[in-house]
Amino acid sequence: KTVFEFKGTQSEVNTVMALDNGNIMFTEAGPKPRLIEVSREGKIIVDMPIQAQTKDHHLQTRMARKLPNGNYLIPQLLDKVVREYSPDGKVVWEVKTPNWPFTAIRLPDGNTLINCTLGNLVIEVDPKGQTVWSLSNDDLPGKPINDACGGHRLPNGNTVITSHHAKANETKLIEVNRDKKIVWTYTNSKNASIHHFQILDTNGVALSGKPLR
Template identity: 45%
Template structure:
């Protein structure tokens, strides 16, 4: 498949100014280019640390570079899709003043999944014109709109995996809104609900496990099908305390896990750990709410939309 123009630009910039890795640790062997959705910047960062593409609107919550080279971004008030000319070809705006949009994901059927937190929290699927064609009611167990939900994802079986922060629960919904499975995250061994292990991003992995970031609890856990923890990291493992309100996460094809520290004002903003929990890559410039790794050492990540 011919690489799209955005990917060509990203890879080209990977080899410009090799001594300017000012945001990616200079002595590390790994470099990444990535999309970043954050409070200061929303766009694409090249492997040399420079800005490749800038949306000119900060504060994004979610976003991806799509297979066709377009870029899909979710802010709290709207979702936009940009084409290669940076023209907005899809726009979905919140319909109530108090409502918050939390995530946007392009589905295999071409529709876009969006979460709406509000008086009637739900997942919607919209068509290319931004029209709602499916609506799934959610049960976040709170009227606190900002804390109802974050990174929802549609599973291969057609169900939806949804983290609910103040419910301390990751719920799997059928399309009729029925909850068929719940993973509770108020673990007694971590201090129960006082530890504020709120689930933020929940990702169903290829092995059937579920990767979950636990925001204020400063932990990331991998759960088996029963909800038992089979792998985890916390600041207890590291001197630099890299986990500061972890929000976004991505499991790479090599088994490594990349995580944001959304609450970090200084130091590490995004970092990568291997299966042995060693930190192998860090990024220290813009704060990140969510992200998408695009390339590693000049090569597209296998399994990403760019490959």
């Protein structure tokens, strides 16, 4: 049974997120990229324009997230920038990225973890935009990162990363610690790849707190 439905009006719907207030948040890609919040009854509560390039709709945004302060954190791929918007559409913070940003996670200490897809790169920046931690294939044996789309920062400080372009029997997920040591990897025999994910538990114990993904 369908309990909620809202049809987009442009080229793509890139992000869907269920919010604590009961609303559903979307981003729409198209000639007028926007972020919207919709009530369960289908009423648009927030309609915020996104300041993104319009030449390639598919590469406008991914994995937008609403922050605890009420703002929105939006990776903008082809613009090579992650921006924080206030609900009225003002850019209140941004950081340029060395490659297309796919996932951006605001951490409890105010830093932002960013996965840069085809750069096979993960960076963590502080509120001033300075890189305080990074991970690339140069840090890892066997160069296992192949299109770093999804990411998840675990409560223990480790980071899990997808390799979206990985095929059958290639590394599809990798967990690394702060010292850039591999903790575990995941693969399977299917050609289907992993775009994004969420770690629910470790060794049967549910993760504490809100997931940072």
